Amino acid sequence: MKILYYRCMKNQEIVDKIRILCIKKNTNLQEIAGKLGFTAQNLSQKLNRTGSTKVEFLEDVAKVLNCEVQVNFIDPDTKEILA
Numbered sequence: 001m002k003i004l005y006y007r008c009m010k011n012q013e014i015v016d017k018i019r020i021l022c023i024k025k026n027t028n029l030q031e032i033a034g035k036l037g038f039t040a041q042n043l044s045q046k047l048n049r050t051g052s053t054k055v056e057f058l059e060d061v062a063k064v065l066n067c068e069v070q071v072n073f074i075d076p077d078t079k080e081i082l083a
Contacts, residue, residue: 015047018061025065035064 022028033043046057055071062069073083 011048014058018047021065021067027065032061032064036060 018032019029022032029043030040033040036043038046055069058069072081074081
């Protein structure tokens, strides 16, 4: 089982991680969108929307990809996982 790590990052970084995971899972954003009830365009807009991507939405995407989302709070200087 793969774990998709989410930390405070830019939306583009999240989209890139989802695309990499799609390759590993032999799927694409269009298939994920269909399973979530979105069009590919709507999913792309939701992922690229300015502001933060909600963890609940990432959990929905992870579920479709048979993964889990793990949220960590990381010290930006030491990169230590604090919680």
